[in-house]
Amino acid sequence: MASSLRTKLRITYNVLFAPGFWDAVAGRFAWVSHVVPPSHPEDIRGKGTGGTEGFQDLRGALHNHSTYSDGLSDIPTIMDAAEEAGVDFVLLADHNTMQALHDGWQERYADASPFLMVGTEVTVEGGRFLLALDVSPEYEPVIGVSAQAGIDTIRTHRGFPLISLPFDMKHPYEDWSVSGYDGLEVLNFSTIARRHINFLSLPWILIVRHFGGMMAVIRMMATRPDAALARWDLLTRGGARRVVGIGSLDAHARMKMFGKMYSIPTYADSFRACQTHVLVPDGVSGAERIPAVNAALRAGRCYFSYDCLGDPTKFDFVATNKVKGAATVMGECLSISMGETVCFTATSPGESTLLRLYRDGQPVASSVGRTLSVTLPATPGAYRIEVSRFQGRLGGLFWGVRPWIYSNPIYLS
Numbered sequence: 001m002a003s004s005l006r007t008k009l010r011i012t013y014n015v016l017f018a019p020g021f022w023d024a025v026a027g028r029f030a031w032v033s034h035v036v037p038p039s040h041p042e043d044i045r046g047k048g049t050g051g052t053e054g055f056q057d058l059r060g061a062l063h064n065h066s067t068y069s070d071g072l073s074d075i076p077t078i079m080d081a082a083e084e085a086g087v088d089f090v091l092l093a094d095h096n097t098m099q100a101l102h103d104g105w106q107e108r109y110a111d112a113s114p115f116l117m118v119g120t121e122v123t124v125e126g127g128r129f130l131l132a133l134d135v136s137p138e139y140e141p142v143i144g145v146s147a148q149a150g151i152d153t154i155r156t157h158r159g160f161p162l163i164s165l166p167f168d169m170k171h172p173y174e175d176w177s178v179s180g181y182d183g184l185e186v187l188n189f190s191t192i193a194r195r196h197i198n199f200l201s202l203p204w205i206l207i208v209r210h211f212g213g214m215m216a217v218i219r220m221m222a223t224r225p226d227a228a229l230a231r232w233d234l235l236t237r238g239g240a241r242r243v244v245g246i247g248s249l250d251a252h253a254r255m256k257m258f259g260k261m262y263s264i265p266t267y268a269d270s271f272r273a274c275q276t277h278v279l280v281p282d283g284v285s286g287a288e289r290i291p292a293v294n295a296a297l298r299a300g301r302c303y304f305s306y307d308c309l310g311d312p313t314k315f316d317f318v319a320t321n322k323v324k325g326a327a328t329v330m331g332e333c334l335s336i337s338m339g340e341t342v343c344f345t346a347t348s349p350g351e352s353t354l355l356r357l358y359r360d361g362q363p364v365a366s367s368v369g370r371t372l373s374v375t376l377p378a379t380p381g382a383y384r385i386e387v388s389r390f391q392g393r394l395g396g397l398f399w400g401v402r403p404w405i406y407s408n409p410i411y412l413s
């Protein structure tokens with residue numbers, strides 16, 4: 001079947017059957033069969049678990065388009081919007097160009113707050129996308145090559161390749177046999193928003209926007225990226241392979257709906273929607289922040305969140321093993337032996353939250369409040385945390401659930 005016909009069928013399916021609307025409805029409820037009481041009650045009083053000690057939490061607005069490609073605004077306007085939204089840095093990813101870097105924009109903002117980092121979004125075969133981050137300045141993206149060739153070229157230029165828009169409505173990734181990429185855009189807000197452009201969501205969006213404004217619409221759209229999370233869990237299964245997960249915006253400040261272009265959401269609104277929080281060592285400042293962010297992203301020392309639902313700063317997730325002593329933080333691997341146990345501790349900055357620990361995509365422990373602390377037999381796997389806010393609870397049934405924070409995994413091998 002021709003690719004364009006498949007794309008049209010996919011969009012028609014979205015408009016008629018409104019998956020985004022049903023995501024939002026179903027996502028408001030959660031059933032948790034077993035909620036563990038926190039084993040260290042002192043942690044509930046808001047103490048950190050130690051994984052973020054010595055680090056500063058930098059809020060990143062990732063994957064944005066400027067007038068260097070198909071975005072609405074130039075870089076100074078985007079940086080003003082970032083300051084307005086309170087983010088610490090902006091990652092530019094214009095289509096198939098590093099021209100903003102060559103023109104000195106990254107350098108110009110290196111000591112500023114917020115600061116700017118320049119990467120690019122590369123279009124590969126089949127209209128699919130890769131993000132190329134931290135590439136050497138001589139890198140020039142090549143359009144239309146196979147995803148594998150694109151990844152290999154980014155690596156040749158010492159870059160950090162990520163699969164972008166893995167479940168885009170127009171051109172989702174179907175062939176997962178590609179290798180050599182280091183990360184996955186688990187949350188892409190543009191993909192999430194497009195699932196809401198349909199007959200059931202749109203009237204509701206218009207009502208919400210009229211009474212609550214654009215941020216109320218963005219909060220309404222905040223849904224769990226089920227397909228991308230499932231793929232991430234599959235890729236990292238058994239803890240054998242590290243894949244860094246990020247949350248991106250794909251902000252253009254322009255949205256095409258039913259053939260017409262609208263200047264929504266604004267850059268500032270997008271930046272408030274979802275951020276990737278990167279943990280860089282305390283004391284790092286000025287132009288040193290750029291290599292520090294790149295190093296942290298490569299290490300998976302980051303988490304992503306719907307910041308429109310609350311400030312997630314101080315979120316923490318560590319694993320400790322009595323034999324090894326020191327705490328293992330997000331993105332790291334802990335080598336374990338048969339018969340050992342591992343204690344996983346996560347702290348949420350919210351008062352009333354549901355914390356769930358997943359191993360290879362399967363929930364293994366849940367807790368309510370501020371802390372999840374559980375000791376498990378050491379089983380190899382990728383362990384990650386999801387934090388949700390909720391409005392009410394009756395036993396294991398939660399309602400008014402909102403997905404909030406997604407950690408990167410701690411790998412046990």
Ligand SMILES: [Zn+2]
Pocket residue numbers: 063065093121250251
């Ligand atoms: Zn993009």
